[in-house]
Amino acid sequence: MVFALLPFCLVGLASFLSHSDDHLLELPFTLLNYVQLNNSIYLKVFKESLYLAAICTVICLILGYPFAYIIARIEGRLKGLLILLLIIPFWTSSLIRTYSMITILKPKGIISSALMWLGIIDKPLQLLFTDTAVMIGLVYNLLPYMIIPLLTNIERLDSRLIDAARDLGANRITTFRKVILPLTMPGIWSGCILVFLPAMTIFYIPDLLGGSKSILLGNVIQNQFLTVQNWPLGSAINVVFTFILIVLLLVYWQSTRGREHRKLL
Amino acid sequence: MTSNVIELRSVSKSIHGHDILYDVNLEVRNGEFLTLLGPSGCGKTTLLRLISGFEEPTKGKVFINGKDVSGLPPHLRHVHTVFQSYALFPHMTAFENVAFGLRCQKRPAKEIQERVNNVLKIVKLEKYANRRPEQLSGGQQQRVAIARAIVNRPLVLLLDEPLSSLDYRLRKTMQLELKQLQRKLGIAFLFVTHDQEEALSMSDRVVVMDEGSIEQIGTPRQVYEEPRSLNVAKFIGEVNIFNSTVTAIDEKSVSMEIEGKQRIVKGTYPYQVGQKLHVLVRPEDLRVWGPAEVDDTTDMYPGTVEEVIYKGTTVDFMVRLSNNQLVAATKFFNEDDERVDYTIGEQVWASWLSGWEVLLPHAT
Numbered sequence: 122m123v124f125a126l127l128p129f130c131l132v133g134l135a136s137f138l139s140h141s142d143d144h145l146l147e148l149p150f151t152l153l154n155y156v157q158l159n160n161s162i163y164l165k166v167f168k169e170s171l172y173l174a175a176i177c178t179v180i181c182l183i184l185g186y187p188f189a190y191i192i193a194r195i196e197g198r199l200k201g202l203l204i205l206l207l208i209i210p211f212w213t214s215s216l217i218r219t220y221s222m223i224t225i226l227k228p229k230g231i232i233s234s235a236l237m238w239l240g241i242i243d244k245p246l247q248l249l250f251t252d253t254a255v256m257i258g259l260v261y262n263l264l265p266y267m268i269i270p271l272l273t274n275i276e277r278l279d280s281r282l283i284d285a286a287r288d289l290g291a292n293r294i295t296t297f298r299k300v301i302l303p304l305t306m307p308g309i310w311s312g313c314i315l316v317f318l319p320a321m322t323i324f325y326i327p328d329l330l331g332g333s334k335s336i337l338l339g340n341v342i343q344n345q346f347l348t349v350q351n352w353p354l355g356s357a358i359n360v361v362f363t364f365i366l367i368v369l370l371l372v373y374w375q376s377t378r379g380r381e382h383r384k385l386l
Numbered sequence: 387m388t389s390n391v392i393e394l395r396s397v398s399k400s401i402h403g404h405d406i407l408y409d410v411n412l413e414v415r416n417g418e419f420l421t422l423l424g425p426s427g428c429g430k431t432t433l434l435r436l437i438s439g440f441e442e443p444t445k446g447k448v449f450i451n452g453k454d455v456s457g458l459p460p461h462l463r464h465v466h467t468v469f470q471s472y473a474l475f476p477h478m479t480a481f482e483n484v485a486f487g488l489r490c491q492k493r494p495a496k497e498i499q500e501r502v503n504n505v506l507k508i509v510k511l512e513k514y515a516n517r518r519p520e521q522l523s524g525g526q527q528q529r530v531a532i533a534r535a536i537v538n539r540p541l542v543l544l545l546d547e548p549l550s551s552l553d554y555r556l557r558k559t560m561q562l563e564l565k566q567l568q569r570k571l572g573i574a575f576l577f578v579t580h581d582q583e584e585a586l587s588m589s590d591r592v593v594v595m596d597e598g599s600i601e602q603i604g605t606p607r608q609v610y611e612e613p614r615s616l617n618v619a620k621f622i623g624e625v626n627i628f629n630s631t632v633t634a635i636d637e638k639s640v641s642m643e644i645e646g647k648q649r650i651v652k653g654t655y656p657y658q659v660g661q662k663l664h665v666l667v668r669p670e671d672l673r674v675w676g677p678a679e680v681d682d683t684t685d686m687y688p689g690t691v692e693e694v695i696y697k698g699t700t701v702d703f704m705v706r707l708s709n710n711q712l713v714a715a716t717k718f719f720n721e722d723d724e725r726v727d728y729t730i731g732e733q734v735w736a737s738w739l740s741g742w743e744v745l746l747p748h749a750t
Contacts, residue, residue, distance in 0.1 A: 285473035287460040288438055289487035290538065299486070303477045 136356035170338035174320035177259040181267040181316045189271035255331040267312040274308025397446035406432045408598045421577045423585040424595035430578045439463045466535035467544040474519040481515040487538040505537040545577045582622045626713040628665040666744040672715040675735045686735040
């Protein structure tokens with residue numbers, strides 16, 4: 122509890138303090154930081170981050186669900202191998218993996234060269250420093266966080282329920298829609314949250330792959346803390362961001378009536 | 387239309403090279419209560435899955451209503467299953483569980499409402515329609531599972547050990563209810579169990595299975611009183627088995643020597659002199675007498691009472707015969723036989739009425 126709440130309290134406190142060039146934080150208490158936030162630039166950044174994170178979450182879900190389903194349903198050595206493939210990326214720092222993506226995505230990188238060799242494109246592809254690159258980077262880094270909760274959920278799904286649905290006259294699509302999907306909802310939600318939150322705040326991926334063009338919420342906070350050294354403003358952004366996320370989560374909480382959905386959160 | 391709703395013709399099934407079922411021929415008649423009885427792992431459940439379409443036979447064919455159903459997926463076969471674990475959908479209410487099949491057929495809402503309520507009434511669950519499975523007791527969940535299957539009016543209802551997880555009293559009640567339900571609906575029930583008592587008390591016909599093949603098909607009385615093999619006799623009820631050798635045979639009777647005594651069994655049998663036979667006597671057919679009760683002991687076997695088990699309606703004795711064989715005898719309390727209480731260690735005479743035994747030749 123202490124480790125979870127203390128940073129929050131400190132950030133909350135800092136957001137009400139003043140800023141000067143000599144000290145990171147100083148008295149008196151002020152609401153100025155929050156007033157500064159009422160600025161269309163911050164709103165735009167927030168909206169863009171939200172949009173990007175949402176798309177990233179949807180892509181992760183679409184890619185991750187079938188993968189998780191296949192792993193959960195197969196048996197034996199292949200399953201172990203696939204789970205290993207899922208874990209291996211965690212052995213390397215995500216920052217290093219993002220740097221290595223630059224080599225893949227750059228105009229003379231692997232993807233571009235391969236496409237040119239295949240004759241699909243005739244001049245080097247400018248992937249790096251685009252939104253597409255940021256998206257590829259986000260999805261690549263966050264996909265395991267979608268797959269792992271889904272995998273645990275689908276594995277716990279009683280296969281006899283699927284048999285029962287088939288037995289009662291449901292074809293494969295109906296079985297998926299009416300039985301498998303509702304019963305794996307908890308996994309879907311926890312996967313989405315685990316992907317969505319980091320996608321909003323992760324700052325080095327837009328930094329490295331998006332260049333200076335894409336400024337997202339994570340970058341803004343990082344800038345305020347490390348570059349401009351305006352800790353109170355950075356804290357204020359953070360507090361507002363946390364507050365909005367809590368509201369979003371509460372909205373979701375209210376919209377799901379099923380108790381089992383909540384258990385996993 | 388044939389009178390058989392399901393037919394299996396020389397069906398074999400092997401999984402990973404193991405034979406689960408071997409050359410099974412079986413028909414389920416319209417409207418009958420047929421039970422598959424056998425020890426666990428004898429292939430009963432696999433047989434059901436072949437009919438419901440979750441497995442395909444390695445050899446042979448399955449016919450439903452006279453139609454070959456090879457390759458037909460489960461949702462297109464008109465049979466429904468009540469699963470052992472019930473497999474109720476945990477995210478749906480009892481009503482929605484029951485309505486599931488009708489919704490898959492895209493029936494109009496009004497018809498669904500009507501039919502589901504109707505079926506819930508039949509299984510006495512109309513008050514629990516809005517509960518989720520986790521809010522229902524085991525017996526109620528069982529009823530939802532049955533309702534969910536019968537609301538679709540299947541050609542045959544397959545029941546895979548549906549009562550095995552209920553306690554003894556509830557099981558008795560459900561047995562009776564299932565039987566009444568089956569009469570009311572008039573559809574064939576194919577019921578799987580390993581409980582011989584359940585099989586005998588509920589079925590029109592019993593199919594006794596062992597190690598992937600059918601040992602005997604017959605009415606409960608036939609399989610109990612005229613078992614066709616030692617396996618059937620041993621599996622259904624308790625039985626005492628004596629070894630004997632045929633000493634003489636003619637058209638009307640067969641004489642044999644059983645544990646040093648001569649006995650004659652009436653009837654025409656295809657045996658030969660010198661052939662070894664098993665003589666099967668049910669415990670309730672084995673009589674036990676005290677030394678004072680008998681005059682003529684030529685037909686009787688001496689023994690010592692080793693165990694007395696009082697069971698309320700009966701008393702069971704375990705008697706050690708002079709050849710060291712342990713036999714079981716059951717005595718009912720009736721008026722003409724007042725002496726029912728023997729003590730452990732008491733010398734007794736055991737015997738049975740000629741004609742109540744079953745003869746089986748040794749397997750070759």
